[in-house]
Amino acid sequence: MKKKIAFISSSGGHFEQLSILINNIPSKYDFIVVTEKTTYTAKSKKNYYVPQTNRKEFFFFFKFIYIIIKSFAIFLKEKPDIVISTGALISIPLCIIAKIFKRKLVFIESFAEVNHQTKTGKYLYKYSDVFIVQWKSMLNFYENAIFIGSIY
Amino acid sequence: MNVFVILGSQKFQFNRLLTEIDKLAENKEYFIFAQIGYSDYQPKNFSFVRFLEHSKFKKNILDADLVITHAGSGSILSSLKLGKKIIAFSRDPKFNEHVDDHQRELLDYFCNQKYILGSYYPSDLFSLINELPDFEFKQYEPNTKQFIDKIYEILERL
Numbered sequence: 001m002k003k004k005i006a007f008i009s010s011s012g013g014h015f016e017q018l019s020i021l022i023n024n025i026p027s028k029y030d031f032i033v034v035t036e037k038t039t040y041t042a043k044s045k046k047n048y049y050v051p052q053t054n055r056k057e058f059f060f061f062f063k064f065i066y067i068i069i070k071s072f073a074i075f076l077k078e079k080p081d082i083v084i085s086t087g088a089l090i091s092i093p094l095c096i097i098a099k100i101f102k103r104k105l106v107f108i109e110s111f112a113e114v115n116h117q118t119k120t121g122k123y124l125y126k127y128s129d130v131f132i133v134q135w136k137s138m139l140n141f142y143e144n145a146i147f148i149g150s151i152y
Numbered sequence: 153m154n155v156f157v158i159l160g161s162q163k164f165q166f167n168r169l170l171t172e173i174d175k176l177a178e179n180k181e182y183f184i185f186a187q188i189g190y191s192d193y194q195p196k197n198f199s200f201v202r203f204l205e206h207s208k209f210k211k212n213i214l215d216a217d218l219v220i221t222h223a224g225s226g227s228i229l230s231s232l233k234l235g236k237k238i239i240a241f242s243r244d245p246k247f248n249e250h251v252d253d254h255q256r257e258l259l260d261y262f263c264n265q266k267y268i269l270g271s272y273y274p275s276d277l278f279s280l281i282n283e284l285p286d287f288e289f290k291q292y293e294p295n296t297k298q299f300i301d302k303i304y305e306i307l308e309r310l
Contacts, residue, residue, distance in 0.1 A: 005307075012161045016226035024300045038161055038203065054163060056251050082310065104310050106303075112225045114257040130306055148302040150295040152229040 006080035006098070008034040008091040011052055013112055017086045017151050021108075032078050034071075036090060048074050050090055055119075068093040075101070082106060087120045099127045106130045109138060111150055117141050156216035157186035158227040161203065164249050166222055167193035169241050169274040173220065174198065176277060185212060210234075218284070220277070223255035223262075223270065232267060232292040239280050240270040266290045 005025070009018040015035050025031060037049035050070055053063040071093035083098040084106045085091040095105050107128040109121040114135050117125075121142075125131055131145040139147055157173055159166050170186070170193040177184045177197035184198035187209065204212065210230070213219060219231040223242040231238050242259045243249035262268045267290050269280045 013224050013226040016230070020296060021300070021303070024296075024304075026304055052163065054251050056248075057163065082307065106307070106310075108303075110225070111229075112254055112258050114261055116254060116257065118254075129310060132303065132306075146306065148299055151299045152225070152233070152294060152296060 002028060002030045003081045004030040004032070004078065006032050006034060006074070006078060006083045006094065007085075008083060008094050009086040010088045010090050011036040011038045014086045014088055014110060017108065017111060018084075020151050021084065021086075032074070032080065034074060034091075034094060053090065055089060064089075064093075071097055084108070085120075085124070086110060087118050089120055092120060092123065095124055096127065104129045106132070108132045108151070109134065109142070109145070111135075111152060113138065153182050153217045154215055155182050155184045155218045155220060156212045157184060157188075157198075157200075158213075158219065158221040158224075158231070159187060159189040159191055160222050160224040160227055161189055162224075162250060163190050164243065164251075165189075165191040165193070166241075166243055166249050167191050168244075168247060168249070169220075169222065169277075170195060172274045172277040176281070187212075223259040225258055228258070228262060228268065229292075232262075233294060235291070237284065237289055238268040238270075239277070239284075240268050241274050241277075242270070242272050244272070267292055 007018050007022055009015050032046050034048045036052035038052055050067045051063045053060050067090055075097045082104045083095055085095055086108045087110050098105050105128045107124045111134045115137050125142055133145045133147050134150050136147050174195055174197050186200040187204050188200045213231050213234050219236045219238045221227040221240050223240045242255035245252050259270045263270045
């Protein structure tokens with residue numbers, strides 16, 4: 001049986017980076033994609049959407065609770081073997097749920113962070129089975145990370 | 153000169169940059185089209201949309217002689233990979249343009265490496281445009297294939 005990957009990220013640059021991974025996935029994997037709903041999102045059968053949000057937004061707390069519930073529903077329906085995330089905050093629930101159910105978590109710290117950790121990366125570092133950074137300088141923050149250069 | 157302006161998809165405005173673009177657009181030598189995202193500034197001198205789906209976005213970059221963009225990695229890298237001249241500006245959280253100032257680091261790196269021209273201050277737009285004729289933009293070499301090979305190799309061993 002094919003292994004299933006759940007790709008998850010917020011919109012913008014995080015999703016650009018995730019898309020590069022999705023477009024090059026070997027055929028041996030099944031996959032689903034979870035991302036933020038934006039006005040210009042292209043629909044695809046394998047996609048799930050959560051509300052677009054960020055930590056400065058007024059309704060962030062309520063949206064985040066909804067995202068936790070939806071992430072649970074997605075996980076129980078799809079049962080991925082591996083969760084791959086490029087950040088940001090909205091991916092945390094699904095990543096943690098995956099670890100609770102003993103799946104593998106792969107986190108890729110954003111290309112946009114040259115000398116600073118993202119809040120999401122800092123939080124998920126201890127839970128990740130594989131933590132990837134795109135700048136050598138980031139190994140100073142994440143000792144056990146793997147540096148494989150830029151995704152772009 | 154065809155100019156494509158990219159402000160990205162995040163729920164933050166970047167009106168400061170749009171104000172400068174409006175001034176630039178008074179010069180009819182520049183034919184400007186902008187993707188303005190969540191900005192609420194009303195452009196007077198150039199046409200715009202809020203968002204573009206992927207293939208139209210790519211086409212606008214391809215047709216441009218110059219790309220003026222916020223310093224988001226997707227926006228910069230999409231344009232660099234298509235060999236475009238780029239002037240980028242970092243969003244500033246002090247003006248509620250993003251959650252934090254992480255765009256500055258990316259801007260610093262790409263400017264120092266001479267892949268792009270850029271500034272923290274949209275008011276520098278005109279002086280950066282004046283630098284264009286004499287500036288030698290460094291060509292960007294993608295690392296995607298190496299990244300993909302390595303990551304899927306790592307996944308095999310999981």
